Each structure stands twice: as C-alpha cells, then as structure tokens.
Amino acid sequence: MAVAWIGNRETLVERAAAHAAALLGSSRCPVFSLDTDIHGTRAAIALAERVGAAYDHADGAAVAREAALFTDKGAMTVAPGETRRRADVVVIVGELPKIHHQFIGELAETVPDLSAPLSAKNQREIFVVGSNETTAPRLSNGRTATLLSCGGASLGATLAALRAQWRGRQTSQPVSNFGDFAKTLEAAHFPVFLFSGDATEGLALEMLHGLITDLNRKSRASGLHLPASENGWGSALASTWMTGFPLRTGFARGFPEFDPWRYDVARMIAAGEADLHLTISSSIVQPQKKRNRMALIALAKTQQPVAGAAVTIAIGEAGVDHQAVVYSSRSGSLRSVDARAPSELPSAATVIRLVASHVSAEAALPC
Secondary structure: OOOEEEOOEEOOHHHHHHHHHHHHHHOOOEEEEEEOOHHHHHHHHHHHHHHOOEEEEOOHHHHHHHHHHHHHHOOOEOOHHHHHHHOOEEEEEOOOOHHHHHHHHHHHHOOOOOOOOOOOOOOOEEEEEOOOOOOOOOOHHHOOOEEEOOOOOOHHHHHHHHHHHHOOOOOOOOOOOHHHHHHHHHHOOOEEEEEOOOOOOHHHHHHHHHHHHHHOOOOOOEEEEOOOOHHHHHHHHHHHHHHOOOOOEEOOOOOOEEOOOOOOHHHHHHOOOOOEEEEEEOOOOOOOOOOOOOEEEEEEOOOOOOOOOOEEEEOOOEOOOEOEEEEEOOOOEEEEEOOOOOOOOOOHHHHHHHHHOOOOOOOOOOO
C-alpha cells in the first residue's frame, strides 16, 4: 500500500519527508493545523520552533473560545467524576457536541452518591439553556430536560436574562420556566453547568461564569468544561506546558508568542500571509481557500494523495492504528489508549520527527 506521495507520484516515505523538510526550510511564513494526539502535538510544536511556524487546531475557533475563557477571565470548574458523584442539578448550556451525549445520558440515568437527590423520583434535575430551537440530548426513560429560553433570543441573551432574573432585576423578556429553575437552585446542594465552546460564543461563556459566580455568593455551583474537540483541548494543554501558551502561538521571532488573532491559521491562510500549510489529521484534508501559491503538506490517514498537496504522507489514527496518549473528557485528564485495529501506518509523531531530522537545528525534538 502506498503511504507517501510527492505531488501525485508515489515515493518512499524518506524522500517525501526530505522534500517536506526542504519546503519548510525555504518557507518564510509556515503555518501548522493540528488534529492529533499528545505525542503528535509535541513533535509538531518542536518542529514549529525549528522552522519559525505558527500553529493552531484544525477547528481553531472553538478551541480558541474555550482557551480565551481561561486565559482572559477565568472559570470555576469541576472534574467529570465530581459531577457524577455530587451534581444533583445539571444545567446543559446550549447544544453540546455529540461526543458528550453519552455522558449526559449517564447523568440522567444515575443519582449522585454524595448528595441527596432533590426529586422524589430519585433522579437529578436537568435543565437546558437555549432558544426554542435548541436540541437537547436524549435522556433515559422518556425524560426531557426543562427548557430555559427567551424565545428565539441567542444563547448569550438568554444567559444574560437568566442572570438578571436571578439577581432580582427586570428583563425585557422573561426566561421560560424560571420559577421552577429558581426553586430548584434554592434547594440544590451542588448544581453543575455543562458548557462547550463548540456552538457557544465567547461572551456567552463569560456570562455563564458570571452567573456561576453569582450563585456562589450564597451557595455553591460550578461548571463542567466539555471541550469541542478532545484532540484540540489536549493540544492546547500540551502547548501550554511546552511554551507557556495555548494554541495560536507562533515562533516567527525565534521564541513563542501567543496572539489569538495574529496566529489564527485560518485567517492567515485567507489573508494570504502564509506560504506553506502543514496539516496533521487522521481525517482527509480539505484544502482551505488561499490567495497565493501556498504549498500544502498533508499528513493524513489516506490511501491516495491529497488534492493540491505538494507532499502527502499517510499516518495512522491515534487509538486505532497505534497506541496513543489523548485527552479524555470523561476523566478531565490525559489517558493512554491501545490500538483497536493495529496497522503498519506510522504515527503522526513518527513522521514529524522524520521530517525534522532533515531540518538542521540545534534544538532536539522531545522523546
């Protein structure tokens, strides 16, 4: 099976890596898009340091919103295990990614063992904040979450109204079912708000944590961060411990600089600032629109060259083709995963280190 191509021509992985290194060495503004495991992220950041690249997640906007919440404002959060054991009231904020729906279903089916349930039916109380069109995850036994909405108002506006009503202030449009929500919170031992940056704007996240702060003035409440992308959040954590900054960091001046606007890779490509784009993802790469003759190096799980790519190298999927360390939203930490269907495809980290071996630099890649 072919695993490497230069243009549309099949070649050896070693030659493809050497050609990719040559392209990186001649680039004046390379950018990396990451969607990989922890080892792949660490190798990519080390390579970015060597060639002066900026790097971001493939779905950079959602991860950037989540990172901005912690870097700009701060948040009061709790671990998933603590949520399972203590949360007697669960509030779903907006529409959460489908990867978290199973976890929400488990919360609906179980009761906290460190808090007495509020309901006579021996179950957690579950609410969902959003517009009338918000789709809540399915709950067990035909249960439905109680909707808190202001009609067709945005999530941010609904959270603002919810916070205002909780503080006893007037709003132009009241939040539906607010009376039931207020009574439940008054009796609650440990309410937890589930949130994600996937479909939630930055101001809405800030308003949510303002509400959580208000609740903690007289009782206690917390939030549970369920990331839009587990790979993305894992990469953000890896970037932070390696450089001191989350994703959207660049090495253009030889040292790490964090700028969530300047190093937004999608923006850099659209503006014609980047002259080389390295993508690292187990899925097929869809080339982004560009204004110049930008070179594309694609590391993807594919059986054919990526359209428009100067170099394509096939890689395995973390946890499927090879063992990996990934971020797990179920534990709120990193975990090791075994390969479900081991193959001979190399890992992203292996290929990136091979490319880096052809790039002259004093800095060593992490082991």
